Amino acid sequence: MPPTEKERPFEKILIAGAGPAGLLLALMLSQHGIPSLVLEAWDRLDERLRATQYGVPATRIFRRAGLLKDFREAGIPTFPYICWRNVKDSRKKLIGIDLSTTKDEEDRMTVLPLNMILQIMYKHCIERGNGLIDIRFNHKVTNVGQDGSKAWADVEVGRPGTVPTQLRFEADYVIGCDGGSSVVRKCLFGRDWPGETFDCKLMVQNVFYDGFDKHGWDGGNYMIDEEHFGLIAKRGKAGTNGNLWRVTYGDAGGFSDEEYIARRPEAFKRLLPGSPEPSDYTITDTNQFRIHNRCVDKMRVGRILLAADAAHVCNPFGGYGCMSAVLDAGGLADCLIGYYEGWADESILDLYAEIRRQKFVDYVDRRSRKNFYRISRTDANTALETDPFLGLLKDIEGDKERTRQFLMKWSSIEYDFTQHYRKDKKERSKI
Numbered sequence: 001m002p003p004t005e006k007e008r009p010f011e012k013i014l015i016a017g018a019g020p021a022g023l024l025l026a027l028m029l030s031q032h033g034i035p036s037l038v039l040e041a042w043d044r045l046d047e048r049l050r051a052t053q054y055g056v057p058a059t060r061i062f063r064r065a066g067l068l069k070d071f072r073e074a075g076i077p078t079f080p081y082i083c084w085r086n087v088k089d090s091r092k093k094l095i096g097i098d099l100s101t102t103k104d105e106e107d108r109m110t111v112l113p114l115n116m117i118l119q120i121m122y123k124h125c126i127e128r129g130n131g132l133i134d135i136r137f138n139h140k141v142t143n144v145g146q147d148g149s150k151a152w153a154d155v156e157v158g159r160p161g162t163v164p165t166q167l168r169f170e171a172d173y174v175i176g177c178d179g180g181s182s183v184v185r186k187c188l189f190g191r192d193w194p195g196e197t198f199d200c201k202l203m204v205q206n207v208f209y210d211g212f213d214k215h216g217w218d219g220g221n222y223m224i225d226e227e228h229f230g231l232i233a234k235r236g237k238a239g240t241n242g243n244l245w246r247v248t249y250g251d252a253g254g255f256s257d258e259e260y261i262a263r264r265p266e267a268f269k270r271l272l273p274g275s276p277e278p279s280d281y282t283i284t285d286t287n288q289f290r291i292h293n294r295c296v297d298k299m300r301v302g303r304i305l306l307a308a309d310a311a312h313v314c315n316p317f318g319g320y321g322c323m324s325a326v327l328d329a330g331g332l333a334d335c336l337i338g339y340y341e342g343w344a345d346e347s348i349l350d351l352y353a354e355i356r357r358q359k360f361v362d363y364v365d366r367r368s369r370k371n372f373y374r375i376s377r378t379d380a381n382t383a384l385e386t387d388p389f390l391g392l393l394k395d396i397e398g399d400k401e402r403t404r405q406f407l408m409k410w411s412s413i414e415y416d417f418t419q420h421y422r423k424d425k426k427e428r429s430k431i
Contacts, residue, residue: 084375
């Protein structure tokens with residue numbers, strides 16, 4: 001039988017970071033009566049131009065968490081296709097994959113900018129969190145610690161420009177979901193974060209340009225080029241100068257932020273159909289990012305655990321970064337719920353840390369690197385013959401059923417932690 005309230009193995013979780021992993025974890029825990037305190041250093045949710053598409057594995061978690069309906073209503077329809085283009089050869093389409101084959105699948109790809117994902121998650125935490133989620137902005141975690149009975153976070157509380165108040169918050173476990181610059185990770189491992197930072201800068205911008213429609217572009221378009229590689233994808237709403245598109249491309253390292261902006265018109269002329277001048281398009285938002293592939297050696301140290309970008313990061317091509325974050329949050333939720341409800345003991349948290357890390361090392365890191373190299377280091381003129389993945393797409397092109405099966409198959413980056421619940425566990429529905 002599940003434990004009574006007095007027998008519960010823990011009472012409260014502290015989550016550092018109100019990003020997608022932190023909010024998703026808090027929401028899924030609340031649905032099983034587990035309270036959490038979410039501490040966010042910023043005074044608001046993240047509004048930067050980041051992830052926009054989430055594969056089938058992440059979508060399955062969104063459905064379980066009760067978020068998918070709202071994501072679908074706020075997002076744009078599933079892309080009609082994703083293709084790969086040869087930038088040097090007039091942006092010629094090489095091969096694509098027909099995503100319309102999954103239009104009737106509930107768990108098909110989700111397309112929605114991350115800032116909107118966060119807004120919906122936050123709304124669900126407030127309205128559906130059963131009063132168990134306490135989200136506090138302007139709470140900057142500066143240090144974490146633990147002993148045999150509890151963990152804690154030291155926090156600076158206050159708006160930017162004011163003298164902060166120093167507080168300490170205690171909980172049974174501290175979960176670091178505080179992103180690539182994670183304070184929780186640095187408290188555990190200092191500057192030791194094995195991996196690589198690539199010598200390039202990623203330029204991300206929202207663009208209105210009617211040339212996409214004029215030249216028959218749609219969906220997502222991976223651009224293969226050694227100098228300016230990237231992903232150009234439709235994002236929906238129409239403006240005075242065409243529909244909204246997200247233009248993401250890589251540029252060489254070594255320039256200042258201002259110099260990258262000055263180089264952008266030439267990159268756009270090379271990448272966008274019609275080779276437009278700056279007067280032909282409107283850029284509404286811009287962010288610049290470095291690209292990394294890194295992973296910690298451990299995702300659990302006693303009562304402190306790491307998830308998502310706090311533990312591992314990868315380049316964005318293929319959407320593995322946010323998808324991994326969602327799978328971490330879903331997996332850790334299942335482990336904490338199983339432990340809380342008596343279907344597993346504390347060792348299931350070690351399984352979370354070991355398995356999710358290994359999934360990143362064995363699959364996410366390698367595949368995201370292949371995606372990055374495919375568009376940045378491949379000869380587009382011979383890519384269909386030399387790249388195994390593009391060759392696979394060529395092999396299934398035109399076969400709708402094989403394409404659907406390929407898109408909807410269970411991914412090796414997924415893992416069902418409930419299989420480690422005790423065998424006498426009563427049958428219960430998923431979240």
